Amino acid sequence: MSNQLRVHAALFLVTLIYAANYSLSKDVMPVYMTPFGIVTLRVLGASSFFALIKYFVAPQDKITGWADNRRSILCGICGIGVNQLLFFSGLNLTSPISASLLQTIAPIVVVIASAILLSEKITLPRVLGIAVGAAGAATLILSRNAQAAVYPHATLGNLFILANATVFGLYLVLVQPLMRKYHAFTVLARVFLVGAIIAVPFGWHDALTANYASFPLKIWLEIGYMVVFLTILAYLLNNWALKYASPALLGVYIYLQPVLAVLIAVGLGKDHLTWGKAGQAALIFLGVWLVSQKPKAAQVPAVAAVQNE
Template sequence: MSKQMHVHGALFLVALIYGSNYSIAKEVMPVYVGPYGLIVIRVVSAAIFFGVFSRLVIKEKIVGTADNLRAILCGITGIAINQLGFFGGLNLTSPINAALLMVIVPIIVLIFSAILLREKVSLRKVSGIALACAGAFLLIYTSSGEGTPGNLLGDLLIVLNAASYGLYLVLVKPLMQKYNAFTVVSRIFAVGAVIVVPFGWQQVMAPDYASFPASIWWAIAFMVIAVTIIAYLFNTWALRYANPSLVGAYIYLQPVLAILVAVWAGKDVFTLQKALFALLIFAGVYLVSHTRQAVTEG
């Protein structure tokens, strides 16, 4: 299997995990665990896992003032602000609103890539982003039902999360080209853990964990293992071989995969209209990914 197929496979799995997370997270918070308490559980668990693995297996350190400062910025943007904004916003607004607002990530990535990495923005890439954005907007807009109102503060927090995540994708790429993925991810989670603990420690201590049903424990395990550890690791690894704009473009697959999961679970119906909107999304991702520099061998 080619390097390009590995990269797209990793990004597809990340999109599937994130697409499923919108509904799964809403099952846990705020009834069982508050949003910031859930963040602390996720981030601290991941920081311990990556820290131990990196120290015992990889045994590599980030060196130099510039790289260490960049790693700290990645921890702030990619973990702390990203997680606090997403779960704080999702707790207040609907999953439909959250998924819709996350569509701006590739646009932010493209802007930061052009400014910070001097990535060339071709007409083909802009067209792909516009096409996928249109498909995602139509898909999410027509999938929203009654009883799922948005919330201004929640929506603003999701926008903050999207902007922070877009900047993170650009900032972390130079580190991924220089260091092992575990080295980078362990450092940024360590930074993120230090920041998020004060926000959510009280919410971690408040619940009666003994009363949690098995389904909630499975949901928490999914968010810790899949959403936090696997998704971040695969996303960061993909950045070694792919432009940040390609990684960001896969955000458009999330609403498609979220609906497929909902159909499988009997919570939604997949119509011809939704299939057409999904086709727009895949076409847009195709245009963005099939550029000369989208995926590099190495």
Template sequence: MSKQVQVHGALFLVALIYGSNYSIAKEVMPTYVGPFGLIVIRVVSAAIFFGVFSRMVTKEKIVGRADNLRAIACGVTGVAINQLCFFAGLNLTAPINAALLMVIVQVVVLIFSAILLKERVGKRKVSGILIACTGALLLISNSQSEATTGNIWGDLLIILNASSFGMYLVLVKPLMQKYKAVTIVSRIFTVGAVLVVPFGFSQVLAPNYSAFPVSIWLAILFMVFAVTIIAYLLNTWALRFANPSLVGAYIYLQPVMAILIAVGVGKDVFTLEKALYALLIFAGVYLVSRTKQHAVTKEKIKERHV
């Protein structure tokens, strides 16, 4: 099997894993485990795994006050706020809404890059931002209708999640240039675990785990190992060989997979209105990502968490 085929296979599997997560997470919460409890299980498990993995493989440490403070900020934005808002939002809104709104992360990255890193924003990028935001606002406003499967508060939490993750991608770029990826991920998951435990500790203790059916245990294991660990490792490997345009193409595949899976398992309905709003969001993001921008947008946008 050629290296190119392996890269395509890895990126497709990552898109499939992330796309599946929207519907699988809805199966677990809130009936079996609350959204914040699910976050604690996932983040603490990831922190333990990457902590051990980092010490065994790299044995690298983040040094200096500035880098350590930046790593803490990355843990706050990239794990704590990101995960709390994502699962709380997904718990309220529909899988398709969440998947479509997450695509605007690239737009958020551009906005924060312009504000924090003084990156120049041209007319094409401004047009893309306006178009994508219009699609997102229409999708959110449509969630107020009783006939829709979405939820306005859930949609807003997903937007906050995307904004937090976008800020994380901008903040983490200087660290990625100095340290190995697993070193940074180990630190930010450790920080995130400390912050999310107070929010979800009671929800972790509440369920009667002995009464969980096998399907729910498999769903939880999927979110811990597939979404957080396997997807990260596959994505990290593939990004060594994939060019930015290829990575960008698979970013667009994630919501498509999420829509197909959600509709296929009966977790959501893909309406004509959602299709039109999706086209606006995709068109806007395409305009934003067409021109050369921050490398973090292309190289790190697929690392979720998710």
């Protein structure tokens, strides 16, 4: 299997894992566990796993220098701590489809951050894409639909998801130099340690006081899914992909996640797709497509995308 094919296979698997989570998390929150409680279990499980694997796989590899250490701390704050708290808080308040659509704003943030931090050029199509994508996100966040009774705080939840996509887009740009310089487990062990320090104080009490004895097998399996697949496997595959693709080169996978999320949510009866949401999705997709276009003089054949949850 060629390296390019492996990248595509990894990204498709990550996309499927993330798409399913929008609906599966709704079974757990808020009846069995709070959003912050789930985040605590996720980051503790993942930070322990990556620290252990790093010890055996790359014991001598260490992040050195003030600049790289500072960058790794920022990655832990943006990519794990703040990111996870915002995502599950938002998903708890809004619908699976709205959350999955707003996640696609991340590539627009990546392009803006890349222009500021990596001096990538912002062309006219990208400026238009930013404007169109922002318009689609704004209408989605502010819209009120028939599900308002089910999600009375959907606007706040949508804002949390938008903030989550923003900090994760910044993380993708910040972490790229580290992933190309150090072993993947070295980077992941560090960022999850920092993320745990940020997130655990918010959810420690909720994780300790949850009524685990009342959890049916289905809930235990879904929590295990969120810890093992959604956190450990997805982050590992995402960060591995960053070694072979620029964070600004976001392609078809960023569109595929909400499509799969919609199919899963509708199939499980967790949400409903309306014409209004379809129009908002079209605006966001158009915006992401425009900002993903590289200037002709700097085009790179590889196309990949990394996603967030």
